[in-house]
Amino acid sequence: MxxxxxxxxxxxxxxxxxxxxxxxxxxxxxxxxxxxxRDPAGTVIVMVAGELDHDNAHHLxxxxxxxxxxxxxxxxxxxxxxxxxxxxxxxxxxxxxxxxLAFNRAMRVRAASPQVSRLLLLTDTAGLLDGAADGEIxx
Numbered sequence: 001m002x003x004x005x006x007x008x009x010x011x012x013x014x015x016x017x018x019x020x021x022x023x024x025x026x027x028x029x030x031x032x033x034x035x036x037x038r039d040p041a042g043t044v045i046v047m048v049a050g051e052l053d054h055d056n057a058h059h060l061x062x063x064x065x066x067x068x069x070x071x072x073x074x075x076x077x078x079x080x081x082x083x084x085x086x087x088x089x090x091x092x093x094x095x096x097x098x099x100x101l102a103f104n105r106a107m108r109v110r111a112a113s114p115q116v117s118r119l120l121l122l123t124d125t126a127g128l129l130d131g132a133a134d135g136e137i138x139x
Contacts, residue, residue, distance in 0.1 A: 049081035054088030064096035
C-alpha cells in the first residue's frame with residue numbers, strides 16, 4: 001500500500017511570528033530603521049528611515065503585518081526620512097495596502113521624502129497610498 005505525504009502548509013516568510021508582537025524596532029540594518037507606535041486614537045504609525053530596497057523590504061512587510069495584527073483603525077506610514085526607495089520598497093507598501101484592505105482597515109502614507117514622492121508619481125501609485133482624493137502626499 002502506498003501512502004502519500006500530506007502537503008505542508010507553510011506560513012509566509014514575511015508573516016509576523018504567531019503569538020508575539022513584532023518588536024518596535026523591526027528593521028535595524030546598516031541603512032534602514034523601522035519603528036512603530038500606537039496613538040490614543042488607535043492609529044498605528046510606522047516610521048521608516050534610510051534606504052528601502054529589494055534587499056530589506058521584507059522588514060517593512062513584517063512591520064506592516066505586525067501593525068495590522070493589532071487591528072488598528074488606521075495604519076499610517078511615515079516615509080519622510082527615506083533616502084532611497086526602489087520597486088522592492090514600493091511592492092512592500094502595496095502589499096501592506098492589500099493586506100489592510102483584507103482586514104477592512106485603512107493604510108496611508110502620512111509623509112514622503114522627495115525620492116519616495118517621485119517614485120509614487122512615476123508609478124502612478126500615489127492615489128493608492130495617500131488616503132485622500134487629490135492624490136497628494138504631504139512632505
